[in-house]
Amino acid sequence: MKVTLKDIARESGYSITTVSHALSGYGDVNENTRQHIIAIAERLGYQPNLAARHLRSKQTKTIGMVIPLTTYYSDPFFMELLSGVGRQAAEYGYDLLLSAQQPGEEELSAYRRIVASSRIDGVVVARVQRDDPRITFLKEARHPFVVFGRSNANDYPYIDVDGRAGIRQIVLHLARLGHRRIAFILSPPQLAFTTLRYEGYCQGLDEAGLSLRDDYVVEGDLTRASGHAAALRLLALPEPPTAIVACNDSMAIGAMLAIQERKLVVGRDVAVAGFDDIPAAANASPPLTTVRQPIYDIGRQALDMLIRVIRNEPVENLHVLLVPELIVRASSGGMI
């Protein structure tokens, strides 16, 4: 049987209250009796029943994350985020509750359920969409949360990588290498970061004195296959681009494959760059020029912020924007 405060009380001769006080440091207890009680607790292998403690104290020392089943788990990205969040949570003595749900309706109801059932003290929301219903819900419920990514509204705590600056850097890098015809493979428009990265593309072109061409902007769905298809479309243009920037690494790798199928050399005939710096980027051939998202650190920082929100501490920096780092490799031709 599980050992409870009651057992220790019986064993030590003190009352439950005193035992509780001695063990949790609440209230004043004679140092001798405290030691005595602690010794007994250890001998019996006492571990507080957390359900009881949570019921009483209204806090669970648990952080939640809802994982859309289909997309995320396979996403190397999400895993790294999870890792950072988990690491930092452990640091604060928090555990991580994962709820795997289908995205969409079911996902939202998972939030509803988890939040209302007082199971967790706060939530980390990832991969935010434009007008994300989860955020609306959490704001209304006034439940502590922090978001990885920005939506159009900014009235909530978030941490994000400056995608605009990242893509801008890439475009300028390519322009510096002499490229005048730079194309862009977009991510799905409903994702919040798409707009920002597109802005970075436009801004980069502008600063480089290049003009925006509609036929150089095509849409993908973040998969390798869609990058492949998009690149084929671009290469079939009467005046094909000499450089292709993709919204993420997977699409960029897909684009490289398409270029190679056309018997062109990546980095010489057509430069390619991505965004994320997933492990596959460095291992691609040629290695992919990209922009690094420090996902692990983002997870840690997101959790830091969340803890502050939970503690109701003044969150002086409710918004954290990290500047991504340009990683130049052979695919952009700068290293050949």
Next chain:
Amino acid sequence: MKVTLKDIARESGYSITTVSHALSGYGDVNENTRQHIIAIAERLGYQPNLAARHLRSKQTKTIGMVIPLTTYYSDPFFMELLSGVGRQAAEYGYDLLLSAQQPGEEELSAYRRIVASSRIDGVVVARVQRDDPRITFLKEARHPFVVFGRSNANDYPYIDVDGRAGIRQIVLHLARLGHRRIAFILSPPQLAFTTLRYEGYCQGLDEAGLSLRDDYVVEGDLTRASGHAAALRLLALPEPPTAIVACNDSMAIGAMLAIQERKLVVGRDVAVAGFDDIPAAANASPPLTTVRQPIYDIGRQALDMLIRVIRNEPVENLHVLLVPELIVRASSGGMI
């Protein structure tokens, strides 16, 4: 404020008991009053307080997994396992509690804490070691658990991939291609699966009529770098092997790089094969011949077993052994 049974009782005019009965299907309640109560509960957005329910019912509908911080998170493998477990847990209405801990002492104490604090109904243990202290502990504590991997003792529920059969298949495949000098890169000896895979290697050699050579067996630590180093050592032998089998894909990929650095052609001069079929295996150049561990399914099945253990159902198959599938790609030369 959170809405409780009390609120619904007040609102509906019935007692807390009746409301509880109506909502949870316990006891007989007039169908009309039941509908009435359910309607009010929905209007108020009632969600049962899980802490209270857990305290009362002694079960948490939560499965735990302890994640060693350093190794696992970066392990693509562990993530897939997590994914399978999470998916199936959701199926049963269970959530997943992750506790990120440093391996070793701290990890064991995490088990102790989590188990004794009645936070979870069962645990999934991964990457088991020889004489794993976690297993000893869980057995003693009589806490429901299931293990991915076998140790030397078999008196607990586990699910595993037959590593012996897997490596044996690879060795036979290579022998069939004409190889007589087949080397083996071991994983660390403290990991439980190392012995089994080594046995598979010996068995394969034996069946192919080849004899075991000590100098053809070298040890790595599962990393790409260690595979690289091990391959260099093998290639420096007076009579170097014509085929290298590694205990996992990462080491195999490291070995391929070493071979290529020596200006040899993988698949022609030296055949290489791994174990796991991680995503990088198919993307390597040349693509890596390997043996597939259906990790995602393993996670799902592990959870199935765990639920049965929790429910005290007769576990007819306490031990599940999956036969891995040989995936022949170019690195072994069979496809060139």
Next chain:
DNA sequence: CTGTTAGCGCCTTCAG
């Protein structure tokens, strides 16, 4: 410094 009292929200006998 220690103990008594009173719940947290829920489930579950046991009586009406």
Next chain:
DNA sequence: CTGAAGGCGCTAACAG
């Protein structure tokens, strides 16, 4: 069919 009462294990006022 409905309700009153008790308690899961813990914490927090409030007295002594």
